Amino acid sequence: MSDRSTTAPLLSTKALTKTFTVGKTMRPGSGKLLRAVEEISLDVYPRETLGLVGESGSGKSTLGRCLTRLYDVSGGELHFDGEDITKAKGQSLTSVRRRMQMIFQDPSASLNPRRRVRDMLGEVLRVHKIREGKAVEDRLAELMDLVGLRRDYLDRYPHEFSGGQRQRIGIARALAVEPKMIVADEPVSALDVSVQAQIVNLFSDLRDRLDLTYVFIAHDLAVVRQVSTRVAVMYLGSIVEIGETDALYAKPSHPYSQALLSAIPQPHKRDRRERILLSGEIPSPLNPPQGCKFSTRCPYAKDVCRSLRPPLIPVSGERKVACHFPLD
Structure with a gap:
């Protein structure tokens, strides 16, 4: 892993925002604005794994799709590998997508059931003009070796495989195009627990072997701790805390992070934290609270929290927290 104090980020966002209009009709001015991702600024450094965690509906997957430009961004800036890709289109966007790939949650839905593995992987190589002729077959065999599958599986269809x-x-x-960065959106949540461990270990092994950078999106906090070097906690479209994995898990500074981490099952009684149950439901992104978005559920909220939204600022070392009263 790189030294973040001396290395430029591979990916960087500044006030990145993604909005959707919902309930729109033919009548002018109809519809409501939904801020799925709101003014997120973060850096992802070469050869690190940044974990994104938060409740369902917090904006993790939307942010992942914005980072890979599967979604056009509504505002802010997005830079990758020294290039401004905020509004990249055409051949420029194709070049970006060769260097930055995405792995999806449901492996069954992301593979064409009517095509053999050989055809799916070979098409990627030909479209991006990475290999030609016999070199294509050599690369296909290499890819199967990298992910721990037999080479004769290339002639099978997706339904002939297990979920893992x-x-x-x-x-x-994703590896076929030799990317620098991979955004993995809940890549193990649809798998059995025993298979999850194998896939997580594969991600770690590939990072070390190929010098990959990951943004790893998950709701399973134990999995995120195992694979991530840093963690960003999202709530209602915003990052409320970001920091080194071990330090954040040991002593969270945001009340929301504290509540999330208290839910992690611990096999040993000495390691268990007091369970923190949040009151109320997560607010609608169509009508977020004034001030701090977490103020309606926070046990420590004061008047200033309900009127003024806190910025994401450093509190200690590389830790940043969006809270008026960060936890000691």
Whole structure:
């Protein structure tokens, strides 16, 4: 892993925002604005794994799709590998997508059921003009070796594989274009627990072997701790805390982070934290609270929290927290 004090980020965002209009009709001015991602600024450094965690509906997947430009961004800036890709289109966007790939949650839905593995992976190589002729077959064999699958599996269809094997094929497809960074959106949540561990270990092994950079999106906090070097906690479209994994897990500074981490099952009684149950439901992104977005559920909220939104600022070392009263 790189030294963040001397290394330029591979990916950087500044006030990145993504909005959707919902309930729109033919009548002018109809519809409501939904801020799925709101003014997120973060850096991802070479050869690190940044974990994104938060409740369902917090904006993790939307942010991942913005980072890979599967979604056009509504505002802010997005830079990758020294290039401004905020509004990249055409051949410029194709070049970006070769260097930055995405792995999806459901391996069954992300693979064409009517095509053999050989055809799916080979098409990627030909479209991006990475290999030609016999070199294509050599690369296909290499990809299967990388993800721990037998080479004769190239002639099978997706339905002939287990869930874990299909996810390995999805990983092979992402690796085919030799990317620098991979955004993995809940890549193990659809798998059995025993298979999850194998896939997480594969991600770690590939990072070390290929010098990859990951943004790893998950709701399983134990999995994120195992694979991530840093963690960003999202709530209602914003990052409320970001920092080194071990330090953040040991002593969270945001009340929301504290509540999330208290829910992690611990096998030993000495390691268990007091369970913090949040009151109320997560607010609608169509009508977020004034001030701090977490103020309606925070046990420590004061008047200033309900009127003034706190910025994401450093509190200690590399830790940043968006809270008026960060935890000691």
